[in-house]
Amino acid sequence: MRNHGNADVSRRGLLLGAAASAALTATPRHGQAMPADADVPSAPHPGPVPIMNPVMNRVSLTVNGAAQTLEMDTRTTLLDALREHLRLTGTKKGCDHGQCGACTVIVDGRRINSCLTLAVMHEGGSVTTVEGLGTPAKLHPMQAAFVKHDGYQCGYCTPGQICSAVAVLDEIKAGIPSHVTASLTDAPQATNAEMRERMSGNVCRCGAYSNILEAMTEVAGQKMADQQNGRDPA
Amino acid sequence: MRPFTYERATSPADASAKAASIPGARFIAGGTNLLDLMKLQIETPAHLIDVNGLGLDKIEETPDGGLRVGALVRNTDLAADMRVRRHYAVLSRALVAGASGQLRNVATTAGNLLQRTRCPYFYDPNQPCNKRQPGSGCSAIGGVSRQLGVVGTSEACIATHPSDMAVAMRVLDATVETVRPGGATRAIPIAELHRLPGDTPHVETSLERGELITAVTLPKPVGGAQLYHKVRDRASYAFALVSVAAIVQPDGTGRVALGGVAPKPWRVEAAEAHMKQGAKAVTAGLLADARPTDDNRFKVRLAERTLAAVLAEARG
Ligand SMILES: Cc1cc2nc3c(=O)[nH]c(=O)nc-3n(C[C@H](O)[C@H](O)[C@H](O)COP(=O)(O)OP(=O)(O)OC[C@H]3O[C@@H](n4cnc5c(N)ncnc54)[C@H](O)[C@@H]3O)c2cc1C
Ligand code: SF4
Ligand code: FES
Ligand code: FES
Numbered sequence: 001m002r003n004h005g006n007a008d009v010s011r012r013g014l015l016l017g018a019a020a021s022a023a024l025t026a027t028p029r030h031g032q033a034m035p036a037d038a039d040v041p042s043a044p045h046p047g048p049v050p051i052m053n054p055v056m057n058r059v060s061l062t063v064n065g066a067a068q069t070l071e072m073d074t075r076t077t078l079l080d081a082l083r084e085h086l087r088l089t090g091t092k093k094g095c096d097h098g099q100c101g102a103c104t105v106i107v108d109g110r111r112i113n114s115c116l117t118l119a120v121m122h123e124g125g126s127v128t129t130v131e132g133l134g135t136p137a138k139l140h141p142m143q144a145a146f147v148k149h150d151g152y153q154c155g156y157c158t159p160g161q162i163c164s165a166v167a168v169l170d171e172i173k174a175g176i177p178s179h180v181t182a183s184l185t186d187a188p189q190a191t192n193a194e195m196r197e198r199m200s201g202n203v204c205r206c207g208a209y210s211n212i213l214e215a216m217t218e219v220a221g222q223k224m225a226d227q228q229n230g231r232d233p234a
Numbered sequence: 235m236r237p238f239t240y241e242r243a244t245s246p247a248d249a250s251a252k253a254a255s256i257p258g259a260r261f262i263a264g265g266t267n268l269l270d271l272m273k274l275q276i277e278t279p280a281h282l283i284d285v286n287g288l289g290l291d292k293i294e295e296t297p298d299g300g301l302r303v304g305a306l307v308r309n310t311d312l313a314a315d316m317r318v319r320r321h322y323a324v325l326s327r328a329l330v331a332g333a334s335g336q337l338r339n340v341a342t343t344a345g346n347l348l349q350r351t352r353c354p355y356f357y358d359p360n361q362p363c364n365k366r367q368p369g370s371g372c373s374a375i376g377g378v379s380r381q382l383g384v385v386g387t388s389e390a391c392i393a394t395h396p397s398d399m400a401v402a403m404r405v406l407d408a409t410v411e412t413v414r415p416g417g418a419t420r421a422i423p424i425a426e427l428h429r430l431p432g433d434t435p436h437v438e439t440s441l442e443r444g445e446l447i448t449a450v451t452l453p454k455p456v457g458g459a460q461l462y463h464k465v466r467d468r469a470s471y472a473f474a475l476v477s478v479a480a481i482v483q484p485d486g487t488g489r490v491a492l493g494g495v496a497p498k499p500w501r502v503e504a505a506e507a508h509m510k511q512g513a514k515a516v517t518a519g520l521l522a523d524a525r526p527t528d529d530n531r532f533k534v535r536l537a538e539r540t541l542a543a544v545l546a547e548a549r550g
Contacts (some may be wrong), residue, residue: 049258049280054237074240074282077269097270098337110310110339116266117340120240121284164336171335176314179330179470184319200470201334 061125063088064132074120079103081119082129090130090159094203101202104160104167105129111167113201130159133166141222142166145215153206161202165216168198169223190220235272242284246448247417249283254415254444256281261446263306264340266333267349276359276366290448293317299454302411305344305447309399310335312343321455324479327462328402328493334471344447347400347410347427348439351393351497352473353382364390365435372435375527381475384526384533386496391435392527395428395498396473402462404499405479405491409451415444424450428498435497458483459548463540464493476536482548486510490541492520495533513542 060069063086070085079096082088082105094102096115103115106128134140142165145151152158172190180197181188188194195216196209204212238258243249253259258280262268271277290304293315301322303312312318313329333341355361355373362371374382374392383394403424410422427439441447458481466472477493488509491501505519517538524534 049278052237052239052280055239057240074238075235096273098266098334101334101336104336111336112340113266113336116264116269116337118240118262118265118269118282121262121265121286123242168335171310174314176310177319177326177330178335179327181330184323184326185316197470198335200468201336 057120059120059123061119061122061127063127064129070119072119074118076119077115078105078107078117078119078122078127079114082114082127088129088131092156092159094157094160099203100157100160101164102157102160104163104202106163106167109170111164128163130162133162140166141219142215145218146212149211149215149218150208151212151215152204152208157202157204157206157208161199161204161208161212164199164202165212165219168195169216169220171198172220173223190217190224192217195220235269236275236278236280238279239281240284241281242287246285246288246290246413246446249285249288250413250415250444250446251417252444253283253446254442256283259283259444261285263342263345264308264337265345266337266341267345271350274357274359276357285446296451296454301452303343303450303452305342305449307343309333309338309341309343309346312399313338321457322402322406322452322460324405324460324462324481325399325402325452327460328398328464328477328479331462331464331474331477332398343399343450346397347403347447347450349395349397350438352396353393354378356393365393365431365438368434368436379527379529381473381494382527382530383497384495384530385500385521385524386430386498387525388431388433388435390433391431391497393431393435393497394494395496396494397499398462398464398474398477398493400424400428401477401479401491401493401499403450403452404501405481405489406452406456408453410447411449411451412441412445412447414442419448421451424499425501431497438497456481458488459550461544461547463544463547465536465540476533476540478537478540478544480541480544480548482509482545488548490516490520490544492537495521495524495537513538513545517541 055074056071057074058071079093082091091105092102094100098113098116103113104111105114108126134143142162146162172188175187177184177188178194178197180193260279262282262284268277291306292304293307294302296302309329313326319326353374355363356366361373364372372391382392408424410427413419460481462479464474464477466474474494479491482488489506491499502520505516508515508519521534526534
């Protein structure tokens with residue numbers, strides 16, 4: 001019988017869980033006996049595979065316009081390649097699990113979480129980080145708008161927010177729908193609701209959200225004005 | 235993360251053959267689920283086969299008026315395809331309800347279908363979990379199970395399948411196309427892709443080892459009002475507690491599948507005979523075999539209410 005939600009069982013379960021985890025950590029993980037799954041379709045653990053030494057791999061990609069060739073452990077995420085190998089520390093590591101957006105960069109024109117992709121998967125790719133959007137002397141309009149509207153407090157999430165914000169306006173312009181787009185067949189507009197929804201993958205612990213939205217609104221407005229005047233926005 | 239060797243596949247058949255023959259080999263597509271789990275050493279592949287370069291990223295019309303969606307089509311591109319927005323709106327809606335913009339830009343059709351559960355104990359290598367470590371026990375049964383499944387679960391595992399997209403594909407009667415290690419292809423109805431846990435919760439799909447998903451085909455459009463409602467703890471960027479994918483025809487007949495409640499997209503065709511009677515009757519059929527925990531009993535009521543809201547919206 002299943003004792004779903006029974007409080008006593010749950011306490012006992014927790015204690016047993018603790019004992020079992022202690023036992024688990026005591027056993028060497030490598031070569032631990034696993035059930036023979038070889039004949040089970042799609043079993044996620046195909047039995048023990050020996051742990052190998054680190055494997056090196058070469059990857060060539062363009063970062064902020066400059067060609068780079070790196071010799072790296074295959075395990076290196078794009079985020080670690082940028083920060084640890086190329087010393088581009090503008091891009092931040094928050095959660096390292098796709099949950100916060102601090103690592104957002106633009107790869108081949110699209111914003112992605114650089115923590116959940118391997119550098120080796122981007123052979124020939126083109127990466128733009130916050131350092132590549134603009135320079136202190138010539139800020140990208142979104143960077144300037146963040147400064148003007150105080151779109152940050154501690155600043156840790158900011159590079160990811162800025163990369164995301166730039167891409168969000170492009171996504172709206174490209175007509176990509178979002179969860180709050182009322183009609184799937186009409187072109188989405190840069191409304192507050194649209195920008196908030198599309199920025200939900202960027203978490204800010206300081207809660208600078210409303211100022212970020214103001215910055216984006218200003219840039220979205222500039223973009224629209226520029227389009228109407230037949231100018232290409234920067 | 236454990237060290238691994240890496241290669242780019244050269245053809246679907248080559249990828250499949252290698253995945254079957256190289257010990258510890260796995261496909262990597264977007265990597266948004268696999269790498270997450272590799273960092274926690276819940277997944278420990280020794281060899282990664284990158285399938286991104288296989289050209290499986292196109293959406294094409296089929297001779298019978300349907301759509302064939304390549305396995306590597308990104309979630310963003312599928313949601314934004316005008317044919318999908320017009321004729322398979324439930325799929326666009328489900329896709330944009332999932333994850334974040336950054337993740338959808340990378341996540342693929344096949345990877346989304348094969349993403350693994352979000353059961354918090356599965357994610358914690360220090361806790362017993364039959365899915366992660368067969369035979370070790372299930373920490374969720376008798377533990378914190380608010381987010382877990384209420385139907386289709388077993389004594390061994392009560393985890394849910396977390397995908398939004400898959401729920402819409404189930405209601406659209408999609409078919410999963412694959413290539414097997416010998417080079418033979420097959421078509422698997424989406425209803426048969428995910429397996430119920432029974433006493434082998436670590437075996438999650440009907441795919442063979444090395445079998446590569448190449449595409450998902452959608453039959454020709456069925457029309458109707460197509461809706462996806464997702465109820466979650468945050469307004470965005472959170473997994474479903476309960477979701478409803480529905481296609482409602484002008485005469486009140488239709489189809490319904492639930493997400494967030496079961497180890498696979500949950501659809502019971504017989505329950506759809508009650509569509510005209512309303513949400514209570516349909517949900518009763520859908521969740522007749524539900525065995526909720528005290529923590530997640532609310533999902534039964536929530537499913538009914540969410541469906542009621544969907545039906546009201548469909549009626550306009
Ligand atoms: C913070 C966060 C929030 C999320 N929120 C949601 C949400 O709300 N709703 C939702 O639905 N999802 C959500 N997701 C999950 C996301 O949708 C999945 O991670 C994504 O769809 C997986 O696709 P991928 O291409 O990155 O898969 P991968 O990580 O590349 O692969 C996943 C699995 O599929 C296998 N695989 C990949 N391609 C193939 C193929 N062609 N044939 C056979 N096997 C293959 C891989 O070997 C692996 O086992 C979230 C993820 C994160 C990190
Ligand atoms: S519900 Fe399934 S995934 Fe979660 S702890 Fe139990 S066996 Fe593991
Ligand atoms: S560090 Fe990549 S999303 Fe948090
Ligand atoms: S400014 Fe501090 S986290 Fe966003």
